[in-house]
Amino acid sequence: MRVTNQMMASSSLAHINALRSRTAALMDQISSGERITRVSEDPAAGAAAMRVNSRFEVMKQWSTNLDDAKTWVRATESAVTDVSSLLTKAKDLAITASNDTLSPETRQQIAPQADQLLQDLLAALNDLEPNGALFGGFQTSGKPFSVDLTTGTVTYSGDSGDMQRDVGPGVTLVANMHGNRVDNWASGNNMLTTVWNLSQALKAGDGAAVRATMTNLETARQKTVSLRAEMGARDQRIEHLESKMADTLLQLENMLEQAQGVDMEKAIMDLTSAETTYRAALQVGARVMPPTLADFLR
């Protein structure tokens, strides 16, 4: 093949250009730490990176939801604990007051304690912290419970709303516990009415009536204990989900690194070899290009 000067010049220029752009690409990778910045550079890895990124986004939302659920569950747990201990106190009071050695007058003196317990119980059930009424279901703006102090009738103005929180792929958690789960308020044996009954019995100084409240108080107390256990279980589930989420996040970081990250050792090796070739090409170009027969003719 006949080789002309222009051919040599243009082919060595083409090679030098190719090497230079390869070096530049490697430098970009090393200095940015990212192997690809556009999908077109590696569509498969790009798709993987986008998938991981969108999962990050969803995980972030799940973690927000989980935090929110945690707030509700912890607050509910502590309120239920309050209710439970108040009921224990009421029962203790009933046991003390039902003692036959007490006189009706003495029972009447104890009555204000029962009234106080009723108010405390009401306050615990109407707890508005931190996000509104804890036991109101979706009705979180007002106080869900009220007791008519003349009849002992309880009105529940909340509803049966369960606050669903998405905390994982297809995993939903109920954050709250609406009032209907706490007790059957339509029944005359509900905890508030029972405490009101206790107070009425004390005011009347009626020992038998006081004793009659004890079974209901115990039933209500046991129920709150099981509710507390339920909230404890939910809390544990939340902690489990949290640690699992941290694991998943770590995995995702790894996947992202694999899809998008640079293998530094390899990139640096490649850069070094590209540089060597580049130098060699320059040297060869410098040697081959100038001499022609013209240089040697006199």
Next chain:
Amino acid sequence: MSTFNSLYTVRSGLDAARRALDVVGQNIANASTAGYSRQEVSFVAAEPGQVINSAGRGISDANVLRYRDEFLDRQYRNRAGSQGYFDTLSTHLAQVEEIVGTLADGNVRTALGAFFTSWDNLALRPSDPALRRQVVSATEEFLAQARATFDDLARTRSELDEAIRDKVGDINSATQQLEALNQAIVSEKNNPQKTNELLDQRDRLLDSLAKLAGTSNVLHNDGTVTVFLGSLPIVDPNGSFPIDAAAAMQTIGAVAPLTGFTQETTRLTWNGTTNSVTPTSGEIGALLSLRDKAVPEQMQYLDNLVRTLATQVNTLHMAADKNGNPLPAAMQVPIFTSSSGAATLGTGWMDIAVNPALKADPSLLVAGDTLLAPPAPPAAPTSPPAPSDGERALKIARLRDAKILTGAPVGTSQVTAGEYMRSVSSVLGLQLQQAVRKGDAAGLQVAQAEKYRQSVSGVSIDDEMTKMIQFQQAYNAAARVMTTLDEMLDIMINRTGVVGR
């Protein structure tokens, strides 16, 4: 045999050597001129005269040869057409990728994520007015990003259209020059050296036309050329036929019930007729395919995404509550309306806006999914849901993972909005990657073809120097013969017949 005949024989040698040195000079001067074909004088020994036993009558330079291989030219041009096509395609697809979103910041992707997140957050605190406002502004932001991307794509189409008109101008000017060259080549056919330069010019123009529009050409024996763009001639020995570029409002993607998108673009027709010209190769072929296919595709994907999402969100937001009680008319507020604020989405691409009423009053958002009974009978539930009822907002937020999208580029399968956008990015990325690869491959082939062509037509300084010495020596030798003849004649004329003088 006449006395001075030999002198003329030698003189023809001197002339020839000078002529050849001229051509060497021309070659060296053009050693790095693009598209120059090296030339060489082809010598022919002149026939002897009538006299018996005479030597020849010296040398006659029959022709100045031009080294050129038509086959290599054809190879080069075919590949230049596809190189032009794929290089242009990859340059502009890279811009489209930039608009649609790179890995780091997919603007529409991010905004869509924020849109769903705002609903998620509203589901957590349905009665918080700040979160309601956030839903409205995230919706606005999502639409604004989608609209900006869409507008950028539309602008890219106009830019492509401008580029197409420029290329048409280039093509027409090349064909006019070729027309002039065709005439000049015929009229100068007796002047070989001049014709060679004209042929070089012609070949350069054919090269650039091939790169511009992937044209093919037929060379005629008289040196003229006919050029075809597709099946239509744009130059023939009798003249040239321009491509007309007329701007008109043209609609893309009008498939009922959608009216698509209308924009002013250029229509290419042939030589004053209505025959449309649709190059499929070369730079202009790539520009046309980008303008009419790749870019509108992206616009359509975007419209499909926003439209499907808007329809689904509207449906969920206005649906009956979970007990089957329809929302009262006042609460049935669409989140998305047409650009003019009409309750149904527009039929043109991206004729979608955020409901202006909602922008004015975010409390119109319905987050809950259980209507409450009004205080007084009749007790059909018509009152707004409870303050912490976020079940409807949750349903809308769950659209994030709902397989609601279908159609190109995912085909008939149902995918989520995120998957859809990823497919769009992947498809575009693959297109671009392929265009870059094919462009690189075509570039290598063009370089290879050019190398072969250079091998035939290129000027080698070494060659020319060798020839220079050769012809210089030939000249010297001829001059020496001339001197010898002169001395002989001198003896003959001045010294003969002087005996006894």
